[in-house]
Amino acid sequence: MAQRSRMQLLSLLLVVGSFQVEVIAACGGEEMANYRLEFQGLWSERTFPKSFPKYRKNAQWSTLIGVSHNDQYSMWEPGRSASVPFKDFAEGEDPSGKGLQIEMVNLPNGFVFAAKSLSTGTGRSVTTVFVHRDHSKISLAVGLIPSPDWFVGISGLDLCEGGSWRKDPLQLDLQPWDAGTDGGFSFTSPDYVSNPQEPITQITAQYPNHPANSFFYPKLEALPPIARVTLVWQQAGNEDSSWMGKLVPGLGKAGRRDSNEDIQMPGDSPENVSPGIDLPTEPEIVIPYDCEVTPWGSWSPCDTLCKVGLRRRFRLIIQRPKNGGQDCPDLITVEACQAKLTKPQKKCSKARIKKETKKYMKIQRRNYMGKKKRNRFIA
Structure with a gap:
């Protein structure tokens, strides 16, 4: 019995010893x-x-x-x-x-x-x-x-x-x-x-x-x-x-x-703090942020410019573009109210729509891009 106890004690010491070494x-x-x-x-x-x-x-x-x-x-x-x-x-x-x-x-x-x-x-x-x-x-x-x-x-x-x-x-x-x-x-x-x-x-x-x-x-x-x-x-x-x-x-x-x-x-x-090791500096990551706009609003009532009824709808800028992001899309749509137009009416309304769209976009881009950059974004 005493010999068995000694053997158990020896085994336990070996286990503890190996754990300590570990x-x-x-x-x-x-x-x-x-x-x-x-x-x-x-x-x-x-x-x-x-x-x-x-x-x-x-x-x-x-x-x-x-x-x-x-x-x-x-x-x-x-x-x-x-x-x-x-x-x-x-x-x-x-x-x-x-x-x-x-x-x-x-x-x-x-x-x-x-x-x-x-x-x-x-x-x-x-x-x-x-x-x-x-x-x-x-x-x-x-x-x-x-x-x-x-x-x-x-x-x-x-x-x-x-x-x-x-x-x-x-x-x-x-x-x-x-x-x-x-x-x-x-x-x-x-x-x-x-x-x-x-x-x-x-x-x-x-x-x-x-x-x-x-x-x-x-x-x-x-x-x-x-x-x-x-x-x-x-x-x-x-x-x-x-x-x-x-x-x-x-x-x-x-x-x-x-x-x-x-x-x-x-x-x-x-x-x-002790000086460390200077690791290579990675270039800054730039995220282009595109312009964000609201959904189109409802159409306006027709007017009688060029003897052709025209109507308009608008949308607003939520976020101007940053870091080279995509510029804002058109913020105004102008179209004729009538389905069929004569040649003079088509010519007159086309010129009028182009002129009005260009003027409106110029004003809006000036508002969100600033005066110094407005000329670059005139439609």
Whole structure:
């Protein structure tokens, strides 16, 4: 009996020993790694011309909030409902992500990171990301301002791949996501609370399939990236953890908060972060945006010009063309009310219709294109 117990104990020690070797060998035997993370906003009027927010609340980005974690935690996930802290963040009620930070700093051995907000749709911000072999995944989110509840981000990206840390520069193009808590279609939509709350879904050029959707470009197969994240592995010893104290006072290396102080806005800046690798800059993608017009209105009563009854109908411009998009079609149709015309009547009415159409289009194009360009678009 004693011999059997000794054999069981020996087997157990062998199993534990092999498990320990496996853990130590994880990620090439390196327990920790740190990465330089750069967020680049690509939200411009040339790339996303439809309903581009230029006034009052112009296009801008919220604070970038992120965390390193394991499979036991999910900051956000496609197809699932957003948590209350994430809902507040995505809807702009908590653009600094204070609620999310409180939720994440209680993770054992997880590391919270952040990068400053951007006051325009284009620009860059940087920070440092720390990962542990037991918490090798990262998630992050950046809110679009203004928007109902739209954001870009990364969910559960594992930086330990194939038993070692990813050391080649990693560049990820980001697309917009809908947090599912607000039902607005455009950047500046009023608050329409989604009841019941919908799951987090990706916004595409065809979805939501609604003409009021600010990202609805039915002629495109896919939207161009609205933002980009670059991750560059750094040699051990290059990290600068001073940003962590600026983000959360009392936060230790284990990612815990040791005091009851309020969380502060991150104060990171490029000089606080080790220099990264300059990756090739891709040319800006420009989306031509064609002119949009209303349906034709009803016909006017007939008049008696040229001793021929003429009638007219009109349509209006909804959106002028941008970025070399197709020019607006005719906004007026003039035709004879009578079915049969004599030769003099045909000649007179044809000249009159051409002259009236040209004059009306000249006025309308001057209104939507400006005086400097009007001569180029005279019919």
